[in-house]
Amino acid sequence: MSGSLSITSAIVDPALLDLPWNLPLEVWPEDSIAVLPKGISRHLVRFAHLSGYVVAIKETSEDLARREYDMLRTLQRLDVPCVEPVAVITNRTDDEGNALDSVLVTRHLRFSLPYRALYSQTLRPDTATRLVDAQAVLLVRLHIIGFFWGDVSLSNTLFRRDAGAFAAYLVDAETGSLYDRLSDGQREHDLEIARINIAGELLDLAAGGRLDEATDPIEVSNGILAAYRTLWSELTGSESFDSTERWRIAERVERLNDLGFDIEELAIRTDDSGSQVRIQPKVVDAGHHQRRLLRLTGLDAEENQARRLLNDLDAYAATNYGADADEEIAAHEWLATVFEPVIRAIPRELKGKLEPAEVFHQMLEHRWYLSQNEKRDVPLAEAVGSYIDTVLRHRRDEATVIDPPTGAFTLPIAIVDEEDWRDKV
Template sequence: MSASLNITAATVDPALLDLPWDVPLDDWPSEHIASLPKGISRHLVRFANLSGYVIAVKETTAQMARGEYDMLRTLQRLDIPCVEPVAVITGRMSAKGSELKPVLVTRHLRFSLPYRALFSQQLRPDTATRLVDALALLLVRLHIAGFFWGDVSLSNTLFRRDAGAFAAYLVDAETGQLYEGGLSNGQRENDLEIARVNIAGELMDLYAGGRADEELDPVAVSNGIVEAYRSLWTELTGTEQFARAERWRINERVHRLNELGFDIEELAIKTDATGSQVRIQPKVVDAGHHQRRLIRLTGLDTGENQARRLLNDLDAYRMTAGKQDIDEEVVAHEWLIRVFEPVVRAIPRELRGKLEPAEVFHQLLDHRWFLAESEKRDVPLAEALTSYINNVLRHRRDEATMIDPPTGALTAAIDVVTDDGSDWRDKV
């Protein structure tokens, strides 16, 4: 390894020095490579094992690597869902003395997959719609923070299951810019048009390759991001006016925002000159309403929809046990040690890489409901858990560190996305 190697990182993992930086990335030996599905990228990207976790190594220019590294760190400070930057490495030289490209190193997001790896033989319309809805939510969060992406696409996004929906994470930020004064309507519309065109092209590519359901309309799905984005943007930032006697609509607006997963940090409320009309507008909106409540009560860090589902089960436990008058935090601790943690511990060790614990719990609740519906009786949680492990979980692929053929060679070993607790093979 050349003495001129330069590593820039907030916290340097010494194991980085053990990777073959003097070898072109495309020629790295297999013992360093983690075989994970990749999205489409204009740069060469390889996954590598490092200190018990996986990193993504992307060859680029020194300027772009440093710019993207700084941008990802900024987005993390703003609590935007994105991959974690690890390091920028420059000064790479081969054993023969030739200069090698600088790289950006990011940490692979566990339990996440590129959109092409989220289906088996064909992408179904409802799955495509859920992916686009997740991307619309991510884009709104970015725009509220003043971030112009410039290259919005499914390929530049990673997705994690989130209690029947998907959570989207930004992967590629090299074209992005952050504006302290916020974005203009023109900038937001430009990003939205880029998203619409890119998504249509990506879905058309799948359709042309026979990897999308015949009923999938790429243009209609891609147009859906425009509708989803505008509806959400209006709900989060729009002004609402109503009669003074309808003050209950203030709480209703706050409740709608909370249900969408957002907290209002500040709410502007004004009356007209006569005092008969009230005008409200959210000033600052933060995502993760249910996540923050769940962390506060239990310490569990999950996706927003997963948090909502777990909180619903916690609230049901509190009501069923007749503990409405007991402090919420006390009941939450009891639910955690008596309900959630026993489920997690009951998962066989060899199956724990299948899904995140919170997603397992969500799917277990769904599975229990379907069993009760089909058998017309109350099904104990322990009985449902045994059925779920044997009939559903064992047949899923590992999503923590999925080892599979390259994306272009995915086979029926990868499951169709199902959220009803049933075996995916029934739907192929």
């Protein structure tokens, strides 16, 4: 390291000084590089080991690096799913004093994958649709807080498995801007960018033989429009009904909760005659099931995973405590006697396959299929053993998925999808 290196960081980690900032990113030594799959980027991006975790390093201009760093920190404070900013490194020079590009450092999101890694031999139609649905949910969440992305694409998103679906995380905020409120024109512009980019990305997969022949890239990309508008209308649209149908207020709240959103404020108005009621959610907040699970058990999971775990917890409480169950006591017992024993049963060498909440969800699904096939109630311990041996052991690690060596002909990364392991049962 040479010159007056400048580091702006949200964390205190002296190990940042040990990385070879005096070298262009493209020639960093192999012992500094973590080999992970990455999406398409207009900038050079490499992964590196730092203090026991992995960071993504992107070379760019100083202004863009600082702007994106600040934007990601703001989005984190607003509880938006995005990568964690670690540092901005400026004033880089090589050993001869020549200026090098500034870099943005973000923390790699464990158990996440770029869309190109989410296929085995081909990207299946239902998987492509689920990716686009996850992208639509992320875009709605961003638009609700007034964020205009400007470069919506699968490549600028990371995906984590979420109980049969996917959760999407924003990776690239370089083109984004935050406003008090987005106009309909701004939202539609972002949607059109998403539609065009996603179609192009899927057509690129198709050209490389990595897209199922039954998948129509244009149809799938158009799906983001329908998914987005349905969710946006449910979250922000007003609803009118007769004053005798006040139960519909609770029904609207329940529908939003089922979608994973809480209402912090609800505007309720009646007309002059008092016969018509009009309601409209004013502030919606994502993560309804995540927060309830965290409050009851301390487990931090994706939204669909949290919903699945809560369903099992509620069934446990109803079975063991009846209608008068104290949910906090029941949650403590469920955590100690059901969830934790399942996670402890996973062999050490398999713990990097999936995150614990996804393991538990898949084990419940596996147990259900076993019970259906064998026409009996399969005990939990038996289901866990079967799941480990027939499903989990055959998955690639999603905590650290390694790219195939360059220069050699290999099949693409094989990520076993839910349908694959269901076929094995």
